[in-house]
Amino acid sequence: xxxxxxxxxxxxxxxxxxxxxxxxxxxxxxxxxxxxxxxxxxxxxxxxxxxxxxxxxxxxxxxxxxxxxxxxxxxxxxxxxxxxxxxxxxxxxxxxxxxxxxxxxxxxxxxxxxxxxxxxxxxxxxxxxxxxxxxxxxxxxxxxxxxxxxxxxxxxxxxxxxxxxxxxxxxxxxxxxxxxxxxxxxxxxxxxxxxxxxxxxxxxxxxxxxxxxxxxxxxxxxxxxxxxxxxxxxxxxxxxxxxxxxxxxxxxxxxxxxxxxxxxxxxxxxxxxxxxxxxxxxxxxxxxxxxxxxxxxxxxxxxxxxxxxxxxxxxxxxxx
Amino acid sequence: xxxxxxxxxxxxxxxxxxxxxxxxxxxxxxxxxxxxxxxxxxxxxxxxxxxxxxxxxxxxxxxxxxxxxxxxxxxxxxxxxxxxxxxxxxxxxxxxxxxxxxxxxxxxxxxxxxxxxxxxxxxxxxxxxxxxxxxxxxxxxxxxxxxxxxxxxxxxxxxxxxxxxxxxxxxxxxxxxxxxxxxxxxxxxxxxxxxxxxxxxxxxxxxxxxxxxxxxxxxxxxxxxxxxxxxxxxxxxxxxxxxxxxxxxxxxxxxxxxxxxxxxxxxxxxxxxxxxxxxxxxxxxxxxxxxxxxxxxxxxxxxxxxxxxxxxxxxxxxxxxxxxxxxxxxxxxxxxxxxxxxxxxx
Numbered sequence: 001x002x003x004x005x006x007x008x009x010x011x012x013x014x015x016x017x018x019x020x021x022x023x024x025x026x027x028x029x030x031x032x033x034x035x036x037x038x039x040x041x042x043x044x045x046x047x048x049x050x051x052x053x054x055x056x057x058x059x060x061x062x063x064x065x066x067x068x069x070x071x072x073x074x075x076x077x078x079x080x081x082x083x084x085x086x087x088x089x090x091x092x093x094x095x096x097x098x099x100x101x102x103x104x105x106x107x108x109x110x111x112x113x114x115x116x117x118x119x120x121x122x123x124x125x126x127x128x129x130x131x132x133x134x135x136x137x138x139x140x141x142x143x144x145x146x147x148x149x150x151x152x153x154x155x156x157x158x159x160x161x162x163x164x165x166x167x168x169x170x171x172x173x174x175x176x177x178x179x180x181x182x183x184x185x186x187x188x189x190x191x192x193x194x195x196x197x198x199x200x201x202x203x204x205x206x207x208x209x210x211x212x213x214x215x216x217x218x219x220x221x222x223x224x225x226x227x228x229x230x231x232x233x234x235x236x237x238x239x240x241x242x243x244x245x246x247x248x249x250x251x252x253x254x255x256x257x258x259x260x261x262x263x264x265x266x267x268x269x270x271x272x273x274x275x276x277x278x279x280x281x282x283x284x285x286x287x288x289x290x291x292x293x294x295x296x297x298x299x300x301x302x303x304x305x306x307x308x309x310x311x312x313x314x315x316x317x318x319x320x
Numbered sequence: 321x322x323x324x325x326x327x328x329x330x331x332x333x334x335x336x337x338x339x340x341x342x343x344x345x346x347x348x349x350x351x352x353x354x355x356x357x358x359x360x361x362x363x364x365x366x367x368x369x370x371x372x373x374x375x376x377x378x379x380x381x382x383x384x385x386x387x388x389x390x391x392x393x394x395x396x397x398x399x400x401x402x403x404x405x406x407x408x409x410x411x412x413x414x415x416x417x418x419x420x421x422x423x424x425x426x427x428x429x430x431x432x433x434x435x436x437x438x439x440x441x442x443x444x445x446x447x448x449x450x451x452x453x454x455x456x457x458x459x460x461x462x463x464x465x466x467x468x469x470x471x472x473x474x475x476x477x478x479x480x481x482x483x484x485x486x487x488x489x490x491x492x493x494x495x496x497x498x499x500x501x502x503x504x505x506x507x508x509x510x511x512x513x514x515x516x517x518x519x520x521x522x523x524x525x526x527x528x529x530x531x532x533x534x535x536x537x538x539x540x541x542x543x544x545x546x547x548x549x550x551x552x553x554x555x556x557x558x559x560x561x562x563x564x565x566x567x568x569x570x571x572x573x574x575x576x577x578x579x580x581x582x583x584x585x586x587x588x589x590x591x592x593x594x595x596x597x598x599x600x601x602x603x604x605x606x607x608x609x610x611x612x613x614x615x616x617x618x619x620x621x622x623x624x625x626x627x628x629x630x631x632x633x634x635x636x637x638x639x640x641x642x643x644x645x646x647x648x649x650x651x652x653x654x655x656x657x658x659x660x661x662x663x664x665x666x
Binding site for chain 1 (some may be wrong): 321345354371375381383384385386387388389390391393394395397412413416417420423424425426427428429430431461462465485486592661
């Protein structure tokens with residue numbers, strides 16, 4: 001119990017601090033890639049990924065710093081890619097929006113809303129075909145629910161009974177437009193439950209609840225072979241793209257944010273650790289280790305060379 | 321050597337490859353139904369079962385993304401569409417997802433998938449059942465675009481496409497399905513990116529795509545009777561393109577017509593004209609001429625459709641003009657008519 005909670009905290013703390021470091025350095029204009037920050041959603045990604053087995057697979061969106069870090073727990077390649085260096089994930093080709101770590105099970109992230117959902121269904125089909133027992137989780141925002149391809153994918157997955165978990169991270173906004181301005185139904189879970197899938201829903205910033213619900217989803221999926229649709233509410237702390245707050249833009253209020261921030265997932269989990277009698281010193285030690293490893297990664301990334309410009313022509317097709 | 325149809329060559333390529341490699345599966349709307357994609361998917365369901373040969377919901381876009389997911393996770397999908405027009409529903413997955421996948425991960429992961437898609441004219445298909453669009457795909461980096469004309473090329477190129485570790489758009493003209501030709505029984509590959517000299521000649525080069533090779537051959541036969549020898553190049557794959565085979569031919573004949581099975585404007589013919597003017601302009605004795613569809617949506621009525629599509633006569637007239645020949649009397653010539661053997665429906 002304790003060690004599980006420590007692991008969950010470790011994941012979330014890494015994600016939060018890595019992004020805070022991006023905020024700290026972004027103004028230097030050396031990370032020239034549009035940042036869609038994960039702040040606020042850490043509990044969902046950490047909880048779901050921790051419930052999955054290590055070799056289970058995931059797909060994400062352009063807002064996937066959290067997903068990448070939760071799946072890999074590494075920051076060297078991550079920051080090198082943010083800095084566009086030759087040591088980066090894709091040697092500067094992917095930037096912040098197209099993170100992947102294929103050997104760690106993060107197969108791809110896409111910047112076209114909902115477009116990775118069918119790809120995840122196909123990957124899950126391949127796992128079923130090969131009978132390797134792997135699961136696939138695909139993360140997307142509530143904006144993806146507006147896209148036809150989400151419904152096509154849900155339909156096919158339910159029809160074909162492939163082992164995929166649809167994870168809807170609902171922050172109520174598609175860029176700046178609230179869900180109520182975009183949907184002709186009241187509850188996505190009601191609609192999804194009419195499909196032949198298992199539906200789960202939580203509005204929580206408690207990573208334990210996310211972890212437990214996902215573990216339950218996986219258990220049920222193993223039992224009835226039906227895909228899962230999971231719906232999680234969260235609040236996006238920062239602007240749609242960029243590292244700043246945007247409460248002065250008028251489309252949402254700071255009060256709304258503060259209501260959510262009271263239950264901040266990272267702080268909440270830290271408090272849980274204290275409650276579980278994990279010593280303050282031990283927690284600080286974890287934090288220090290992560291902080292120093294992030295700082296080292298940034299330093300390495302800053303010092304790393306850019307690739308030769310001939311790199312632009314590499315990798316259009318598979319490098320054999 | 322044994323003669324089989326283009327359709328049977330496609331079918332044989334898939335059956336042989338699926339036998340060899342059990343990571344290959346074939347799917348798409350109507351793939352296992354009684355019409356079997358104009359018979360090209362016969363016997364696959366019977367031989368390999370419904371796990372490796374299946375129908376899908378009417379969801380072209382997501383089922384194309386499905387291919388990407390399967391391909392990056394160890395399988396080799398063949399996704400089939402009976403109309404190019406329907407494949408356009410999947411353009412997001414093709415242009416935004418599939419084509420850039422390898423690049424987005426630094427070339428570490430390939431996308432070994434084949435999208436087989438039927439094009440074709442005829443018998444009142446109208447403007448939503450008749451597109452070719454190959455240039456639109458060739459425009460996008462990260463895709464290979466293949467359009468075989470002969471049965472032998474159909475088999476060898478389909479096998480090469482299946483074995484390729486990258487995405488291939490494989491375009492088949494419906495009228496070619498009944499063409500017969502010599503096809504080797506054993507599996508073989510024809511390399512993607514190698515053109516073919518369909519007919520040797522010294523007076524004028526025609527680069528033709530897909531069905532237009534048949535029209536160009538007919539035109540060449542007529543012109544040969546009048547002392548003009550046409551060289552016909554079938555590039556077979558337009559991305560990558562065998563530029564050298566075209567350039568060498570143009571250097572020899574000094575004249576070039578591109579007969580494309582598509583709209584002319586911003587099309588493959590324009591690309592070939594540009595390449596030739598960049599690389600062997602000094603050898604040309606006349607401006608390059610492009611032949612293709614009329615720049616309108618495809619009409620339905622037969623007489624309008626005949627005006628919309630170029631044929632062997634169009635080719636003959638353009639050659640006459642380019643070489644300054646006197647007008648050949650074609651009144652006794654019978655041109656290919658689909659209606660002679662096809663009474664519909666498609």
